[in-house]
Amino acid sequence: MDIGVLKVFRTVAEEGSISKAAHKLNYVQSNVTARMQQLEQELKTPLFYRHSRGITLTSAGQTLLEYTEKILNLLEEAEKAVVDTPIPKGSITVGSDTTSAVRLPVILSAYRGKFPEVEVHLEIGRNAQLINAVLQYSINGALVDGPVEHPEIVQELVINERLGLIIPEGMDFQGLTSIQDMTLMLLNEDCIYRHKLEEWLRDEGFRLAKVMQFGTMEGLLGCVKAGIGFSILPVSYFDKMNVKDGIRYYFFPERYGEVPVVFIRRHDLYMTSAFRKFIEELKAQLLGAISCGEEAHEAYGHS
Template identity: 30%
Template sequence: MEFRQLNAFITIAKLSNFTKAAFELGYSQSAITAQIQQLEKELGVNLFERLGKNISLTSEGEKFLVYAKKIIKLCDEAKSTLITSDVVKGTLTIGANESLCAVRLPPILKELHERYPEIEIILKMEGNNKCKTLIRENQIDVAFIIGQKINASELITELEFPEPLVLLATPGHPLTSKKHVYPEDIADCNIIVSEKGCGYRNLFEQSLNDAGVTPKSIMEMGSIQSIKQLTMSGLGITLLPKIAAAEELKRKELIELNWWEDSFYLATQMVYHRDKWGSRALRAFIDLSKEMMNS
């Protein structure tokens, strides 16, 4: 098994095309085909399903792709440890949910680029559970997660602070006139939520379940922007991180409802795997994040 074969395999999987992969890697198509054939022969499985001009990974190929990426990444890390230079460089892959990608991370990434222009940043917008999986599979270096405190023994929490959530409605919604909103007030409402597994959706639904309340209907949307747009149109109410609706609240396009008890809170946490190799790029990002978010 050779690194060029693994690179060829990963590139074909990414592009779903042998010809495009050969062009990107600077090989002839026959050369890249031969590399994959040799790799498949060594592994004793077919990595790709070839139906005419359509290329897709087999189930074995899907499994092997995870390991191939790990091998290449570890090789790059090994090379980095042998390079002595005052310049902090390398590739940093960061995972975060939509709210943090849109609001919390941009100032940090801007400052990181200004201080360390040689660091290449890859940002993956994923939910909490997906980020944890990618950390365990070594496909991302570090993640920002909004949710309950993480107690997984294999994950290190480097930074943690409260993240307030707000119950939102459009101006003129009947609930905006109430001094306090109780769970039973929501029984006749539509609620607009993010996809299952989201920390603030879980918190909202758990609060209603504890009170024995079932909302009129639940609308599930794939993005926070869609949730805000539907809420502003008057189709329902929603619970979101306050940072995600800061501009709409400022412009009074959304109104914060007064929940009857203590405000909803989760925590924003920066986490990475306990066995993660601490590259200079990763350490620089962690230190900068703590500096900016604790200031």
């Protein structure tokens, strides 16, 4: 096997079609077909199931794909290690969940001001998607709700977020009794915010009524304003995004209200100077944000 064949194999596996892979690689289709047949002959095992809709990996093909990803990522890291310089250059890709992303503009602006030769790509997603992207080497690292326990991942605490109940502005809030029959609205039904609320409810003798999942934050907040239900957000999001019209928040009790935000990366990822400096800037910019929740508490509400 050579690197070129493995790159073609990965593209075929990703596209699920010989013709689509050939188009993406700008190769003649017969060339791609011949390479895949040659690879199967060399390994003496079928790598694909061929059907009318394209191709699907066999179990042997799936195994080879996993090793191919490791080989190609290792090759990329070797190239970066050789050309890496003390002055950050090149590109990095970082991810963030929707709520933590509100902190990134200041961080990215400061970083780009110091290291203009680095191109920063940003991916916004949910925790599970971002963790998987880090594990698959698709992104260098990600800012997510923690903790993240995985043997292949290194996590560093960057800040503790304070959670708040988000309710309609005109609602007469009398503690948990006010929300016990209301619908909890979240971007992701299985998230740490929900687990924190359920713990609080359970300790107070209540149960969560209903949960509704939304595709966008705009839709979620609009429904809170309309009195359809309530939600949970880090207070920093509520404050930084200036979404106070029509809604209010009340802090969770301290026992249930803190969520660690961590920056994760693979433990075996080669740390280029560009990526190291990004992590340093991330920590430096978030250092002063710890008091943000206390300031917001004075201005907007009490639990």
